Amino acid sequence: MKIMILECKRMVNRIILLGFLAFVLIFSVYDSQRNLDRYNERDEQGIAVTWRDNLSEARNASKGLYLDKECMENLQEDADLYGYLNSENIMELISSNYERKPLEELSDNEMERFFQIRAEIIHENLVLDTKVGYTDEEIEDFMDRAESLSTLSMEYAEGWKALAEKMGNFVFLIVIIIAVLVLPLFGRDPAVQMEELVRSSRYGKRQLDTARIVAAYLTATVLYVCSMAVYFIIVMLPFGFDGASRPIQSNVRTFFSLYNITYLQQFVWNFFRGYVVLIFMVSLTLIVTILLKNILAGASVIAIFLVMLVIFNQVYLYPVNHWFANFMPVRMTNFWHFYVGNELYRICGFSISCMRWSIVISLTLSVIFLVSSFTVLYANRKKGLI
Amino acid sequence: MKKQIWMEYRKLWNKIAGVAVIAMCVVAVLHLFVYLNLQYRSIDSRGEIVEGLASYRALREASKELEGVMDGEYIQNLITSYNSSFDKAYMAEHKGFLGTGGMTKYMVPNYFINYAYFGPYMSNGNNKVGLDYDFLKSEERFYATYKETVKEHLEDDNMYTNMYSDEQLLVLNRKVDNLKTPFSVGYYQGLANLRSWYIMDYSLVFIVLAFTVAGLFSKDNTGGITELTLSSRYGRKMNLDARWIAGNLFAVSVYLIYLGIQLIVNGLIGTLAGWNISAQMLWFHSLYNMTIGDGLLIMFVGGLLGALVVGNLVMLFSIKLKNVKLAAVLAIIAVLIIMRTKNMYGVIELVSPMHFESDNMFQKFMFIGNVAVPYFVVVFVLTVLYVAILYIGTRLSYKKYHIN
Numbered sequence: 050m051k052i053m054i055l056e057c058k059r060m061v062n063r064i065i066l067l068g069f070l071a072f073v074l075i076f077s078v079y080d081s082q083r084n085l086d087r088y089n090e091r092d093e094q095g096i097a098v099t100w101r102d103n104l105s106e107a108r109n110a111s112k113g114l115y116l117d118k119e120c121m122e123n124l125q126e127d128a129d130l131y132g133y134l135n136s137e138n139i140m141e142l143i144s145s146n147y148e149r150k151p152l153e154e155l156s157d158n159e160m161e162r163f164f165q166i167r168a169e170i171i172h173e174n175l176v177l178d179t180k181v182g183y184t185d186e187e188i189e190d191f192m193d194r195a196e197s198l199s200t201l202s203m204e205y206a207e208g209w210k211a212l213a214e215k216m217g218n219f220v221f222l223i224v225i226i227i228a229v230l231v232l233p234l235f236g237r238d239p240a241v242q243m244e245e246l247v248r249s250s251r252y253g254k255r256q257l258d259t260a261r262i263v264a265a266y267l268t269a270t271v272l273y274v275c276s277m278a279v280y281f282i283i284v285m286l287p288f289g290f291d292g293a294s295r296p297i298q299s300n301v302r303t304f305f306s307l308y309n310i311t312y313l314q315q316f317v318w319n320f321f322r323g324y325v326v327l328i329f330m331v332s333l334t335l336i337v338t339i340l341l342k343n344i345l346a347g348a349s350v351i352a353i354f355l356v357m358l359v360i361f362n363q364v365y366l367y368p369v370n371h372w373f374a375n376f377m378p379v380r381m382t383n384f385w386h387f388y389v390g391n392e393l394y395r396i397c398g399f400s401i402s403c404m405r406w407s408i409v410i411s412l413t414l415s416v417i418f419l420v421s422s423f424t425v426l427y428a429n430r431k432k433g434l435i
Numbered sequence: 436m437k438k439q440i441w442m443e444y445r446k447l448w449n450k451i452a453g454v455a456v457i458a459m460c461v462v463a464v465l466h467l468f469v470y471l472n473l474q475y476r477s478i479d480s481r482g483e484i485v486e487g488l489a490s491y492r493a494l495r496e497a498s499k500e501l502e503g504v505m506d507g508e509y510i511q512n513l514i515t516s517y518n519s520s521f522d523k524a525y526m527a528e529h530k531g532f533l534g535t536g537g538m539t540k541y542m543v544p545n546y547f548i549n550y551a552y553f554g555p556y557m558s559n560g561n562n563k564v565g566l567d568y569d570f571l572k573s574e575e576r577f578y579a580t581y582k583e584t585v586k587e588h589l590e591d592d593n594m595y596t597n598m599y600s601d602e603q604l605l606v607l608n609r610k611v612d613n614l615k616t617p618f619s620v621g622y623y624q625g626l627a628n629l630r631s632w633y634i635m636d637y638s639l640v641f642i643v644l645a646f647t648v649a650g651l652f653s654k655d656n657t658g659g660i661t662e663l664t665l666s667s668r669y670g671r672k673m674n675l676d677a678r679w680i681a682g683n684l685f686a687v688s689v690y691l692i693y694l695g696i697q698l699i700v701n702g703l704i705g706t707l708a709g710w711n712i713s714a715q716m717l718w719f720h721s722l723y724n725m726t727i728g729d730g731l732l733i734m735f736v737g738g739l740l741g742a743l744v745v746g747n748l749v750m751l752f753s754i755k756l757k758n759v760k761l762a763a764v765l766a767i768i769a770v771l772i773i774m775r776t777k778n779m780y781g782v783i784e785l786v787s788p789m790h791f792e793s794d795n796m797f798q799k800f801m802f803i804g805n806v807a808v809p810y811f812v813v814v815f816v817l818t819v820l821y822v823a824i825l826y827i828g829t830r831l832s833y834k835k836y837h838i839n
Contacts, residue, residue: 341454345763349455349646352767356642357462360635368473 052252056264060230061272069226073276076219077283084211085287090133093179098133104288107134116142116201116299118160127153129179139203141301146170152174171305180367181393191391194307203299206292208285209312210300213319213384216280220323221382223276227269228330228351234261235335236344258426261417262335269331270324277320297388306388308404319384322408325383329411332418339422355379375403379433439674443651443681452647456689459639460696467632467700468555477538482521490538490703491624497540498622505544506617507574514566517541526561534560543716544620550719551581555591557719578616585611585720596781603802610722610807618713621729625705627717630731630794633697637738637792638774640693641745646687648749651682652836653759660729665836675833679750679826686746690739723797731795733811740818741791745770748827754832785810786817 068261088100112118112133116139123130124139130137143152146167147159159166172195175188183191247253252260293313297303303315310318333354338347344348358379361369374380386392392403401409468488476486479493480500503509503517512606517523522539524530526532532780533542545564550557552568570580586608599607652675654661664670701707710728749766756762776787784790785801796811 081707230538252685265828341450343450343454345646346451346454346651349451349643350458352642352646353455353458353462353639356639357466360462360466360638363635364474366473369469 052257052260053264053267056234056257056261057268060264060268061232065230069230069272069276069280072226073223073279076222076284077280080215080219080280081284081287084215084284088134088207100287103134104207107207108289108291111135111164111203111205114203116203117163118157120203121152121155121160121163125155134207135203136302137272138299141300142304145301145304146158151410152372164196164199164201167168167198167305168192171195171307174305175391177199178391181391182266183393184400185260186254189242190400191307194278194309198296198298198309202295204292204295205289206299206312208288208290209292209295209316210282212281212302213297213302213312215284215317216319216323217318217382219268219280220277220319220326221378222328222376223273224323224330224382227272227327228334229271229348231269231334232338232348232351233343234265234338236306236338236342238345254430258423258430262422265335266328269327273327277323281316282393303388305351307391308388314404315388320389322356322381322384322387323416325408326378328415329381332415332422336418336422336425338427375407376414381407381411436673436677438663439669439677440680443678444684447647447651447681447685449647449650451650452685454641455643455646456692459643459693459805460690463632463636463693463696464700466636467628467697467704470632471628472705474536476536477611478522478525478540480540482525484778488651488704491628493624494538494540495706495708498543502621503619504617505547505620507577509544509617509620510548510571510574511542513541514677517545517566519539524706528563530561532561533564535758538624539564540622543623545788547618547620547719548577548653550619550715551584554584554588554618557835572696574617581616585722588720598799599802603800603807606802606805606807607800613724614715615721615724615729618715619711620716621709621712623709623717625701626709626727626731627705628705629697629701629707630734632701633734633738634792636693636697637741638770638777638789640690640738640742641770641773641788642767643689644742644746644749645770647689648682648685648746649679649753649762649766650759651750652754652757652832653762654728654757658665671836672833675754675836679829682746682750683743686742687739690742692718694735694738701818718794718798721798725797730794730797734792734794737796737811737814738792740814744788744791744821744825746791747822747829749827751825754829754836757836785813786819791818 089096090098090103100335110130114131114135120131120139121143124136128136130136140152143155144150146163147155148170172188173181174190175191208278218397247257294311297306297308297310297312297315300312308315334347336350337350338344341347341350355378358374358377361374362379362383368382375392380386385408387404389405394403394406396406443761459573471491472487475490476484477490477494478497479485485493501513520541522541526537528538529537533539541564544565548557548566548568548571549563554564558561565752570576570836580589589607589611590604591600593604662691664674665672698707710731711726714723714725714727714730721730723729727750734838748769749762751767752762752769753759773787773789774787776783784795784799791814796814797809799810801805801810801813802808
């Protein structure tokens, strides 16, 4: 236990901790400012309506608001009835649902059939998809989920939308920084010649190896949870926390999503997915540094691996994404495609969503890396290399 | 001195360099093999669809009959051949063929001809390979149309970028008039791949340099080597100069390894055939009478200059911080910032080393009076300037480089 605490301290000393927290704070405030800036309405003189007024107006006007025929008819009569922001949000959804047809041109029947039309678009997309080649059963299952959405609350949930918007980038950055902090655990710094001394001590072999690995995961978890908490609070505070139980379909980016979940559930999914990415990166960093035994050599391999993922992400190629990139940090933290991509994996006769399967594979890879780490360390100890 | 440079150079090839360079090579090779294998398919000379890596050689074989000089006779033969071809019938049936990685031997000549019609709106796709144009009736009319299109394209681009004044556009138009026609045609898909992948993966060189050169002037070596070196006769100014030269040689070496990998793998997959055909077949609105090989060579030299700039930047960090880890962290942050400029346009295209390897080198111009200077000349001058400033910055620390 004591060794583990010492190793944790070696990873994150006071200066590193302060630097890390400062980064999290600065980045969160910057993201929050950028989010809020999108809610400022501008005219030629500058800001005409501030984000604060805009949001409070939207909050008040959206109480009990549902996207249905009545709402559309009201908007046809008075476009500003629900305030600027709510109208914008509703118009975006209508525009996606009716293939850019303006609200004024919608017939009664079309308005009545809002959710059927949504389901028809989803059905058409599923049938036309040539890459996955959905079976009838899979389409039926998807359509059940599509059709189960029959009401859509448009109550204020701007904070959750803003959170979902940029969280992926933040998680990716945090994961990289934490992976860098893990590097010195097994990566040796040639300038500090303590390795031989430490290894000759009483608990300097198996116990030390285990303590270092536990310390890596423990510190990574604590840092991840803390940084996400800071990010969550700073991004959400100006918006308020209301809207947690609203469906994610009220956001235009996830309007066609077949996951009938709330914003809070979406955040929990994203948070958990980010944590899985973190576990993967920590495991990868551990095995690389254990094998290479050198901080910079390990860091260069990790950096080039990440650059490779970024390069691969530039060109969309279904087989590469399907069989490789979907389980890797860059696409794992690019959360949107999990909600609207409807990608499937067919394993042992079961159709499993990409949302779930990517987590399973990523965790399996992490376990393989971890077992390999223990094996290599064991082999090194047996050979007397450490 | 030579021996010192050699020894310092050898010292740079340590474990970190070995691992990083191998990782770079693996990623570059993987990226080429996986993407070229999965992305493309072609119609071969017997009218069959060949998929994967073999499609390039099949395309080359099929393209042999269309090699030549695009004069009046060639164009008429091309029209006859295309209209009765399997390729045309196949593409009429498969509308998305060319837009989804399909290739036909008619791509090179037909796309070029279609550019004369579509100009700035030219893209890949089945709807842009037709040859049903009036201007194809004579060679003169075709090239006159082509040159007018290039001029329109330049003007169109300028509307968005405002890079050139009206007078400067006239200077560029004169360059268009001076283009020597007819152009030569042939297969160049291997070189087109080389160009794309060379640009896409270029940032790997910067990453490798950030990790490896960071240790050049570091003083946290083990075994007191730093102290020993600094106490020896040539261990100060001469040794530090030797290190600087070795650092530059190392940057060149890493870059050449990267380029070598790109050349070898692309040579194996799509071959390097087509280096002597007219540049306009690949860069439709190029204003120079040169070949594709010349264009790529300019890009390769530009890439080398970019690597030297980044190498020198990392060396500056190395001598200022004297700590390999800190220098590497700072170098990586700097490299990431430089990499972010890849999607930026405007002046940044000229000043950021991330753009030194692009075809802007001979596609864009800077005007001095009424003389159009291509970017590669400016980039060359800029590189000398960058390296000189960074070298002076490095040199300023020579006196402070002493035993602690």
